Amino acid sequence: MLPLLLALNLSMCKKQQAVTDKPQPGGNGAPGTAAATAAPVVAATPKVKKPVVDQTAQVLIFCYHRLVDKIRYPGTEITPAAFEAEMKELKDKGITVIPMQDMLAWKRSEKNIPPRSAVITFDDGWKSQYEVAWPILKKFGYPFTMFIYTEGVRGGALGGGEAITWEQLADLRDNGVDIQAHSATHQDLREGHNVTVIEPGGKRSRKKLTGADYEKWVQNEVVGCKELLEQRLGIKVNCYAVPFGNYNEHVKELARNAGYEAMFTVYGQPITFTSPMDAIGRYAIEANKPKVFADAVSMIGASTGGGTAVAEVGAKDLTTQPADGETVRTALPLIKANLSSVGQIEPGSVQMRVSGLGLVPANFDPKTGAVSYQVPQKLREKSCTVIVSAKSEGKKVEAHWTFGIEEAAAATTASSPATAVKK
Numbered sequence: 413m414l415p416l417l418l419a420l421n422l423s424m425c426k427k428q429q430a431v432t433d434k435p436q437p438g439g440n441g442a443p444g445t446a447a448a449t450a451a452p453v454v455a456a457t458p459k460v461k462k463p464v465v466d467q468t469a470q471v472l473i474f475c476y477h478r479l480v481d482k483i484r485y486p487g488t489e490i491t492p493a494a495f496e497a498e499m500k501e502l503k504d505k506g507i508t509v510i511p512m513q514d515m516l517a518w519k520r521s522e523k524n525i526p527p528r529s530a531v532i533t534f535d536d537g538w539k540s541q542y543e544v545a546w547p548i549l550k551k552f553g554y555p556f557t558m559f560i561y562t563e564g565v566r567g568g569a570l571g572g573g574e575a576i577t578w579e580q581l582a583d584l585r586d587n588g589v590d591i592q593a594h595s596a597t598h599q600d601l602r603e604g605h606n607v608t609v610i611e612p613g614g615k616r617s618r619k620k621l622t623g624a625d626y627e628k629w630v631q632n633e634v635v636g637c638k639e640l641l642e643q644r645l646g647i648k649v650n651c652y653a654v655p656f657g658n659y660n661e662h663v664k665e666l667a668r669n670a671g672y673e674a675m676f677t678v679y680g681q682p683i684t685f686t687s688p689m690d691a692i693g694r695y696a697i698e699a700n701k702p703k704v705f706a707d708a709v710s711m712i713g714a715s716t717g718g719g720t721a722v723a724e725v726g727a728k729d730l731t732t733q734p735a736d737g738e739t740v741r742t743a744l745p746l747i748k749a750n751l752s753s754v755g756q757i758e759p760g761s762v763q764m765r766v767s768g769l770g771l772v773p774a775n776f777d778p779k780t781g782a783v784s785y786q787v788p789q790k791l792r793e794k795s796c797t798v799i800v801s802a803k804s805e806g807k808k809v810e811a812h813w814t815f816g817i818e819e820a821a822a823a824t825t826a827s828s829p830a831t832a833v834k835k
């Protein structure tokens with residue numbers, strides 16, 4: 413008994429030592445909010461400096477491309493006016509824009525974030541992100557992240573006059589903007605797909621790479637771009653946005669080995685404390701999908717600031733259908749959950765939200781506790797998040813889960829424009 417107690421004591425001391433010794437994370441965004449939320453907890457247990465993070469917080473991650481006054485490619489463009497209106501809406505709805513690195517620190521249990529947070533990201537490195545988006549974001553005091561594919565920077569094989577320059581990236585870096593990796597040439601990363609190979613000297617050819625040729629190529633797409641960004645800009649790159657969201661386990665492994673902490677896709681869903689780090693969904697906001705932004709904002713809950721206490725229920729306890737993490741073969745799934753384990757449900761309080769659809773008219777059977785909804789129109793994305801909430805004994809309870817839809821079944825495959833040459 414004694415040795416065990418001793419050992420416990422020692423390990424606890426060590427843990428506290430480690431926590432105390434930890435340098436304070438550099439605060440470059442959302443000043444005050446994190447500390448304010450954590451303050452009461454810290455005050456109650458003064459010896460532990462590690463904040464107790466809010467595991468029920470949620471983060472919406474938005475992904476933008478080009479900002480132009482005249483839309484010609486509605487799949488990758490948005491007007492500055494529409495962009496600014498969305499930034500304002502976040503503020504008006506009490507959604508706090510936080511640095512992406514704060515979200516990662518929250519997922520590591522190192523930093524608290526507001527219960528309803530958002531992260532702004534830009535893909536591909538267009539100069540309009542520097543010239544148009546940045547001044548708007550400065551007005552709101554919003555931090556943001558740039559995902560850059562290195563051959564698309566001005567002077568690279570794919571970087572034309574509309575591309576951002578290395579000097580502009582350095583300016584962003586000097587002003588605290590987070591710069592992260594988005595491959596070298598922006599193509600499908602899976603083996604056996606046709607890719608455009610750019611040879612030294614700029615000659616291009618279309619090839620199906622396999623075996624050692626593929627490995628060499630994909631290494632450069634995942635690791636080479638990280639090294640180049642880190643060397644050219646003197647930064648640390650810990651995030652990777654997957655071009656078109658097309659990747660697999662092998663690519664994930666390469667990324668992990670290269671030291672990436674998180675991988676981002678384009679399948680938007682509210683990010684929770686337990687969302688997997690190698691498939692963090694972002695909402696791509698483009699001129700041709702104005703509803704995506706509205707849906708995303710509605711997904712993060714209707715409460716205005718303050719945050720009502722919500723008890724998170726595991727999707728497993730609700731025997732959901734489809735199950736969390738399952739992949740189904742239909743884009744018209746029947747979505748079901750059983751709330752009987754939650755306790756007495758207040759009539760009329762049950763709500764179901766489905767990513768891409770928003771609030772849906774789900775059926776609730778008080779006798780069995782089952783809530784169900786038959787999706788009436790084909791779901792468009794390859795992944796679907798469901799949020800079911802209800803009131804039980806005056807308390808709000810909520811469950812989130814995500815299932816996949818087999819590619820062939822989805823109504824349309826996600827827009828995959830060819831490699832973007834910045835003309």
Ligand SMILES: [Zn+2]
Binds near residue numbers: 535536594598655656
């Ligand atoms: Zn991209």
